[in-house]
Amino acid sequence: MTTAREIMTSGAQCVQTDQTAADAARIMAELGVGGLPICGPDNKIKGVVTDRDLVTKVIAKGRDAGTFPAGDLGQAEAVTIGADDPADEILRTMSQHKVRRLPVIDGDQLVGMVSLSDIARSLPHTEVGELVDTLSSD
Numbered sequence: 570m571t572t573a574r575e576i577m578t579s580g581a582q583c584v585q586t587d588q589t590a591a592d593a594a595r596i597m598a599e600l601g602v603g604g605l606p607i608c609g610p611d612n613k614i615k616g617v618v619t620d621r622d623l624v625t626k627v628i629a630k631g632r633d634a635g636t637f638p639a640g641d642l643g644q645a646e647a648v649t650i651g652a653d654d655p656a657d658e659i660l661r662t663m664s665q666h667k668v669r670r671l672p673v674i675d676g677d678q679l680v681g682m683v684s685l686s687d688i689a690r691s692l693p694h695t696e697v698g699e700l701v702d703t704l705s706s707d
Contacts, residue, residue, distance in 0.1 A: 573659055574652040576691040577673045577681035583608035586615055586640030590627045593618050593639045606672040606679055607643045614672050614679060616643020649674045650683060656691070659683055 583606045584593040593605055597620060604619040622642045627634050648666045650659050652675040662671060663685070673681040 571656040571691060572652065573650050573654050573656075573671075573673045573683050574675075574680070576656065576659075576687045577652070577683040578602075578687060579681040581606060581672065581679055581682040583612070583614070583679060584618060584639045586610070586638065588639045589635055590618075590623055590632070590637040590639055590642060591634040593642065594620075594623055594634065602682070604670040604682070604684075606682070607639055607647075608679070609640075612679075613677055614647045614649055614674065615640065616647050617668070617670060617672060618642040619670070644668075647672075651675070652680050656688070659688060663688075 582596060582600060584596055586607055586609050593607075596605055597603065603621075604617055606614045607616045607618055609615045618639060623634070626632070626642055627637050646666075648662060648668060648671060650662055650671045650673055652673050659671065663669065669685045671683050672679055673683050
């Protein structure tokens with residue numbers, strides 16, 4: 570069975586909790602991605618920040634992206650997937666937590682990110698369709 574390691578995008582980079590929302594936006598732009606893991610001083614994943622988070626939590630509220638802490642942008646819980654977890658576990662985790670991107674970890678180390686588009690390229694269309702339906706529902 571296909572694993573997260575096989576379909577993930579490797580070379581993921583964290584934004585640190587003490588960096589700013591502007592730093593997160595800059596890193597996303599440099600990497601051409603729509604989300605980043607947020608890592609603490611211990612380099613453990615504390616959450617994920619998305620381009621949507623930047624818009625809804627910073628820009629739309631008139632906050633200064635240059636001073637707003639990246640650590641305050643993530644969801645309440647860090648949801649990850651193991652590098653050797655099978656694709657059906659990725660689908661289950663995304664559906665359960667209604668997320669479109671997951672940090673992929675090997676032990677405590679970030680090794681990549683897996684997104685809905687990564688899955689779409691590698692799984693049968695029926696499974697991807699079910700996931701999209703789940704993530705699109707309110």
